[in-house]
Amino acid sequence: GAVVSQHPSWVICKSGTSVKIECRSLDFQATTMFWYRQFPKQSLMLMATSNEGSKATYEQGVEKDKFLINHASLTLSTLTVTSAHPEDSSFYICSALAGGNYNEQFFGPGTRLTVL
Amino acid sequence: SQQGEEDPQALSIQEGENATMNCSYKTSINNLQWYRQNSGRGLVHLILIRSNEREKHSGRLRVTLDTSKKSSSLLITASRAADTASYFCAPFIQGAQKLVFGQGTRLTINP
Numbered sequence: 001g002a003v004v005s006q007h008p009s010w011v012i013c014k015s016g017t018s019v020k021i022e023c024r025s026l027d028f029q030a031t032t033m034f035w036y037r038q039f040p041k042q043s044l045m046l047m048a049t050s051n052e053g054s055k056a057t058y059e060q061g062v063e064k065d066k067f068l069i070n071h072a073s074l075t076l077s078t079l080t081v082t083s084a085h086p087e088d089s090s091f092y093i094c095s096a097l098a099g100g101n102y103n104e105q106f107f108g109p110g111t112r113l114t115v116l
Numbered sequence: 117s118q119q120g121e122e123d124p125q126a127l128s129i130q131e132g133e134n135a136t137m138n139c140s141y142k143t144s145i146n147n148l149q150w151y152r153q154n155s156g157r158g159l160v161h162l163i164l165i166r167s168n169e170r171e172k173h174s175g176r177l178r179v180t181l182d183t184s185k186k187s188s189s190l191l192i193t194a195s196r197a198a199d200t201a202s203y204f205c206a207p208f209i210q211g212a213q214k215l216v217f218g219q220g221t222r223l224t225i226n227p
Contacts, residue, residue, distance in 0.1 A: 034214065043204060044159075044217040093158065095215075105149075105215060109158035 002028045002098050006108035013084055014116055020080045021111045023094030029074035030096035034105075035067075038091040050077045084115045120205045120218025128224040135192040137221040139205030140185075148181055148188050149206045149215065159204075162190075167210075195225045 003026040013019050023033055031052045036044040048069055049057040056069035068080040077096075081088050093110040123138045139148070150162040165172045165181045165188065172179045178191040192199055202222050206215040 036217075041222075043219045046214060046216060049214060091156070105161075107151075107159040107161070112156070 002026075002096075002106045004094065004096050004106045004108040006092075006094055006111050008111060009109065010112040010114075012114045012116065015085050016083055018080055018082045019084055019113060020078055021092055021094075021113075023077045023079070023096070023108055025075045025096045025098075025106070028096075028098045030077075030098065031074060032097045033071060033077040034095045035069060035077070035079050036093045036095070038093060038110075040091075044093060047079075081113065084113070086115045089113055089115045120207050120216060122203075122205055122218040122221050124221060125219065126222045126224075128226060129195060131195060131197055131225050131227050133195055135195050135199070135223055135225075137190045137203055137205075137223070139188045139190070139207075139218055141188075141205075141207040141218075142186065143207075144210040145183070145207040146210050147208045148179075149208065150177075150179060150188075150190050151204045151206060151217075152201045153204065153220075154201045162203075192223075195223075197225050197227050199223060200225045 005024045007022045033050040035047045037047050038044045046059050047062045050069045050071040052071045052074050058064045066082055071077040091110050091112050095105050095107045121140045145167055147164050147166045149164045151159045153159050163174045163179050165179050176193045181188045202220045204220045205218045208215050
């Protein structure tokens with residue numbers, strides 16, 4: 001099956017710094033990727049839809065200037081958490097659509113961000 | 117807002133018993149997917165049921181879908197300790213072209 005990777009798998013940073021998380025589709029091209037956030041013992045909340053070559057579509061309540069998304073190629077989307085604060089500490093998960101087929105969505109293993 | 121609501125939020129049963137989890141949603145869907153997540157780990161796709169399907173099986177898993185009631189259920193038969201995890205339903209919202217996840221059911225299988 002299709003594989004999606006995320007890097008890093010975990011990161012600890014100081015408050016006020018920016019953190020970049022990469023999401024890669026390893027063996028397929030993904031014109032659309034999604035970014036989710038998950039707090040402990042809670043569900044996944046969709047943050048934004050990332051489309052290759054165009055601006056991301058953010059869900060209501062998600063600050064686009066704080067969570068910068070870049071989808072510069074068909075295999076890579078990045079999420080940058082700018083000026084991170086402790087409340088941004090969370091588990092960030094990406095997913096990718098294979099071949100534009102909305103029935104085939106593959107998830108990455110997640111990135112755990114801890115902001116001190 | 118979340119489109120999937122799951123019931124129960126937590127379920128604890130003995131190994132060998134069957135586990136049933138229910139999911140309700142609010143709008144029209146293309147399909148509904150079920151995922152499993154072990155603590156602190158990524159998602160594992162379990163099964164997808166299309167809006168024109170009523171029941172689907174995969175190994176010990178059985179999923180039903182009732183679009184008139186906007187509800188789905190996941191049945192795990194002959195549960196094992198390794199089935200202990202959180203289970204999420206994710207309706208694929210028609211028109212919006214995105215998955216939204218329910219709150220999940222935390223399933224504990226006691227040996």
